[in-house]
Amino acid sequence: MRIIGLLLGITLIATILWDTFETIILPRRVTRRVRLTSLFYRSAWVPCYLIAKRIRNDRQREKALSLFGPLSLFVLLGIWATVLILGYTLIFWGSHSRLIIAGEQITFWTYLYLSGVTFFTLGYGDVAPVLPFGRLVSVIETANGFGLLAVVISYLPVLYQSFSKREASISLLDARAGSPSSAVELLRRHHPDENFENLKTLLGEWERWSAELLESHLSYPVLCYFRSQHDNQSWLRALTTVLDTCALVMVGLKDGPAWQARMTFAMTRHAVVDIAQVLKRKPSRKELCIDRLNENEFNRMQEILGERGMELQSADAEKRLRELREMYEPYVFALSDQLLMPLPPWILPKDAIDNWKTSAWGRIQ
Numbered sequence: 001m002r003i004i005g006l007l008l009g010i011t012l013i014a015t016i017l018w019d020t021f022e023t024i025i026l027p028r029r030v031t032r033r034v035r036l037t038s039l040f041y042r043s044a045w046v047p048c049y050l051i052a053k054r055i056r057n058d059r060q061r062e063k064a065l066s067l068f069g070p071l072s073l074f075v076l077l078g079i080w081a082t083v084l085i086l087g088y089t090l091i092f093w094g095s096h097s098r099l100i101i102a103g104e105q106i107t108f109w110t111y112l113y114l115s116g117v118t119f120f121t122l123g124y125g126d127v128a129p130v131l132p133f134g135r136l137v138s139v140i141e142t143a144n145g146f147g148l149l150a151v152v153i154s155y156l157p158v159l160y161q162s163f164s165k166r167e168a169s170i171s172l173l174d175a176r177a178g179s180p181s182s183a184v185e186l187l188r189r190h191h192p193d194e195n196f197e198n199l200k201t202l203l204g205e206w207e208r209w210s211a212e213l214l215e216s217h218l219s220y221p222v223l224c225y226f227r228s229q230h231d232n233q234s235w236l237r238a239l240t241t242v243l244d245t246c247a248l249v250m251v252g253l254k255d256g257p258a259w260q261a262r263m264t265f266a267m268t269r270h271a272v273v274d275i276a277q278v279l280k281r282k283p284s285r286k287e288l289c290i291d292r293l294n295e296n297e298f299n300r301m302q303e304i305l306g307e308r309g310m311e312l313q314s315a316d317a318e319k320r321l322r323e324l325r326e327m328y329e330p331y332v333f334a335l336s337d338q339l340l341m342p343l344p345p346w347i348l349p350k351d352a353i354d355n356w357k358t359s360a361w362g363r364i365q
Helices: 002-025 036-053 058-065 068-094 108-119 132-177 183-188 197-219 221-225 235-252 258-278 295-307 317-325 329-339
Strands: none
Touching (some): 002 132, 036 058, 036 221, 068 108, 068 132, 068 221, 108 132, 132 183, 132 197, 183 235, 197 258, 221 258, 235 258, 235 329, 295 317
C-alpha cells in the first residue's frame, strides 16, 4: 500500500510540474488530449456560464462574469499547491520516513502537516525528517514551493500587461467605430475625401493587434475570459468589427484600401479560428446563427454609406459579402455563445452613445 502511495505521489508531482511548465513557461499551443489546466477551465466555466445566463440585466451579468478570469488564476494556483503538497505527503508516507516529533503518534496527517510546512517554508521545526532520503525530499519540496511562487509572480505581470495592451486598442476603437463598435459606423467616420489613408493605417494597426492577440491568447487562454472595462466592449466585438469592415472593403468599396483589408482580414480570421480551436469550440451550425445582416439591413447600410459618398462597386456585392461572412461568422458565433460576449451590430442603433461622451454625471448634449 505504501509503495502504491509512493508511486502515486511521484506521479502527482510530475503531472503538476509538467502542467505548470506547459501553462506558464512553454510559449506554444499544447494539444494533448488531456491537459489539467484546460480541463479545469472547461469544468469551472460551466457553472459560471449557467448562472450568468440566468441573469437578465446585462450590466449585472458582465459584472459577475468579470470575476471569473482573475479568480480562476488564484483557484488554479491553489489546486497546483494542494496537489503538490499531497504528492510530497504520499512520498513521505510511502517511504515510511522517520520523523522527529515530541510525544505524538505518527500518522498520515503528520506527514501532511510536514509537507505543508515544508512547501510554504514556515520552518517551525516541530516535525522534521531524520533519514537522508526524507531530508532530501524536504529540500526538493522547499525548492519546489519557492519555484512555484517565483513563476507565478512573474506570470501575473505578463498576463496583465497583455490584457492592458489589448484593452488600450479596444478603447481607441470607441471614437472611431462607436459604442458598441460597428463596421458601418467605422467606415462612415472615415470620409473618402481623405482617400481612406486613415482607414488604411487603422487596418494596418489592427492587423498587428490581431497577430499580438493571437499569440497572447494562444499562450495564455485564460485571457479569453477577461472582460473589458466597458459593458459594450470586448475583444470579440472588436475582432468581429474589424472582420466586418475588411469584408465591406474587399467587396468593392470605391477607392478603399483593398490590399490592406485583405491582409487584415486574413490575420484576424486566423486569430478567430485558432482561439476557437483552443477553447474547443467548433463552428456553429447554420441554424444556430442569427442573420446579422438581412436584405433590409443591407439596403439600409448602402444608403448610409452612400450618404457619405461611399458605394459598393460590385454588382453582386450582397452575395460576395455573404461568402466572406461565412468564412468567419460561424466561429465568432461559437465564441460568442461560449463566452457570453454579444457580437457587434453592422449598423449602430439610433440611441447609441459613444463611451467618451458619457460619465457618471450624465452625457454630453
